[in-house]
Amino acid sequence: MLWHVARSQGLDRETSQDVVQTAWLSLVRDLRQIRNPVALAGWLITTTKRECWRVRDRRRAEVVTADELDRPDPAPGPEELAGLDDQKRRLWDAVARLDQRCRELLRYVAFVPRPDYAMIAEALGMKHGSVGPTRARCLDKLHGQLRGGTS
Numbered sequence: 001m002l003w004h005v006a007r008s009q010g011l012d013r014e015t016s017q018d019v020v021q022t023a024w025l026s027l028v029r030d031l032r033q034i035r036n037p038v039a040l041a042g043w044l045i046t047t048t049k050r051e052c053w054r055v056r057d058r059r060r061a062e063v064v065t066a067d068e069l070d071r072p073d074p075a076p077g078p079e080e081l082a083g084l085d086d087q088k089r090r091l092w093d094a095v096a097r098l099d100q101r102c103r104e105l106l107r108y109v110a111f112v113p114r115p116d117y118a119m120i121a122e123a124l125g126m127k128h129g130s131v132g133p134t135r136a137r138c139l140d141k142l143h144g145q146l147r148g149g150t151s
Contacts (some may be wrong), residue, residue, distance in 0.1 A: 015055060
């Protein structure tokens, strides 16, 4: 009966044998906990199914395909993270050196998806037509800061 339970969970022959053996060993270990002999078959079936699931889940975690071994880790490595941190620090240091109007304008442009120039003009007290050219000048100043200039 336990053999059929294990095989019905999709395990191969050898793994099913191991699972059934583990279920019987669990019975020997936990025999004193079983109060009702009529419940023994149900207990064995449940124990066998749970062991099947545990083995199957463990094997899934262990299976690594050749493709996965050849694929580089998509997460940045420590050197790349350090470089990104340095770039962010340099960027925000350069932004901090800009005048307040440029800082505010560039924050809108950077953090608002598809910024509405009419909304930005109103929020910053600018003419609608001057938002684009002012943005360009602020980006030029930022670029100069990042290159080491004092723009």
